[in-house]
Amino acid sequence: MDTRLKMLTQWVRDLPGFDQATPRPVSGDASFRRYFRVTGDPHGTGSHDYIVMDAPPEHEDCKPFVAIAQYWRSLDIAVPDVVEEDLTRGFLLLEDFGDQLMLNALNTGNADRLYGAAMDELVRIQRAGDTPDFPLPAYDTALLDREMALFPDWLLTRKLGLTLGNGERALLDTTFAFLRESALAQPEVAVHRDYHSRNLLVRPDTERPGVIDFQDAVRGPVTYDLVSLLKDCYVRWPEDRISQWAEHFRVLSANAGLHKADQATFRQWLELMGMQRHLKAAGIFARLAIRDGKTGFLKDVPRTVGYLVEASSRQAALRHFHEWLTDTVVPAIEQQIGPVETSGQ
Numbered sequence: 001m002d003t004r005l006k007m008l009t010q011w012v013r014d015l016p017g018f019d020q021a022t023p024r025p026v027s028g029d030a031s032f033r034r035y036f037r038v039t040g041d042p043h044g045t046g047s048h049d050y051i052v053m054d055a056p057p058e059h060e061d062c063k064p065f066v067a068i069a070q071y072w073r074s075l076d077i078a079v080p081d082v083v084e085e086d087l088t089r090g091f092l093l094l095e096d097f098g099d100q101l102m103l104n105a106l107n108t109g110n111a112d113r114l115y116g117a118a119m120d121e122l123v124r125i126q127r128a129g130d131t132p133d134f135p136l137p138a139y140d141t142a143l144l145d146r147e148m149a150l151f152p153d154w155l156l157t158r159k160l161g162l163t164l165g166n167g168e169r170a171l172l173d174t175t176f177a178f179l180r181e182s183a184l185a186q187p188e189v190a191v192h193r194d195y196h197s198r199n200l201l202v203r204p205d206t207e208r209p210g211v212i213d214f215q216d217a218v219r220g221p222v223t224y225d226l227v228s229l230l231k232d233c234y235v236r237w238p239e240d241r242i243s244q245w246a247e248h249f250r251v252l253s254a255n256a257g258l259h260k261a262d263q264a265t266f267r268q269w270l271e272l273m274g275m276q277r278h279l280k281a282a283g284i285f286a287r288l289a290i291r292d293g294k295t296g297f298l299k300d301v302p303r304t305v306g307y308l309v310e311a312s313s314r315q316a317a318l319r320h321f322h323e324w325l326t327d328t329v330v331p332a333i334e335q336q337i338g339p340v341e342t343s344g345q
Contacts, residue, residue: 139220150283
């Protein structure tokens with residue numbers, strides 16, 4: 001048994017109603033956090049399952065998670081209750097939303113219902129103001145640029161072994177500036193920042209999805225979480241369904257007073273925001289494989305880059321980037337990782 005698991009087990013057993021608890025692994029994620037399930041009776045009302053988060057303090061800070069969870073729950077957003085906390089050691093005891101990831105539950109028959117519920121929940125999140133004990137950081141120029149830089153730094157050069165010349169660097173700089181300006185021009189809302197099918201849980205007694213992994217929330221563009229959901233790095237939907245869902249959310253969020261964009265403007269925001277998101281995600285998947293040994297994420301690179309290929313093909317201002325992407329980057333990905341997915345595949 002590793003040292004932190006010993007510490008975590010003792011911490012849980014010292015809590016009222018958990019003296020016999022034995023943590024069972026649930027999952028890790030793309031960070032240093034780990035999750036375990038324990039059974040206990042803290043309220044004297046019968047045994048129930050709970051989740052224990054292990055977040056090593058040298059790598060993770062639990063304070064944002066706790067502050068956001070408590071505030072969002074007060075606004076009736078479906079995030080887990082924080083039952084107990086030890087911020088010094090990085091342990092949290094949380095309400096258990098179960099194991100049914102939206103990703104694993106989705107099919108063509110239930111997608112409208114599940115995405116509809118997820119979009120309803122997203123409006124609740126977007127309407128949340130700043131967390132009183134933890135003002136949300138801004139999704140500013142520095143953060144947007146730092147995220148897009150992951151694409152050349154980790155995927156292109158370190159994973160694919162491409163050497164970028166001055167012209168290619170200039171092309172990337174121009175593309176990044178175009179995407180950044182669009183993002184910063186959008187109305188600002190509370191942004192979960194990883195709102196997709198692996199961070200939404202389908203629960204048995206309610207239509208509303210349980211929302212997890214929100215500790216990196218920021219204030220930023222109104223379409224960011226929507227494109228994370230609809231152009232998911234882990235599952236792809238036909239273009240016509242994405243368009244229908246996007247328009248549904250545009251009306252929903254406009255009626256909530258979050259923006260005043262017409263259909264064409266909102267779709268352009270969504271397309272360019274998606275490109276920023278997918279540049280970041282493709283770079284992160286490569287970093288997870290190279291730095292952290294989590295090579296399973298590489299299989300999601302072709303799908304993620306496929307979104308970039310499609311979105312850039314619809315932007316006259318990004319014609320040169322699109323041509324370079326299809327002529328240089330896609331062949332390298334297909335040779336080293338796998339076929340790049342685009343609509344209809």
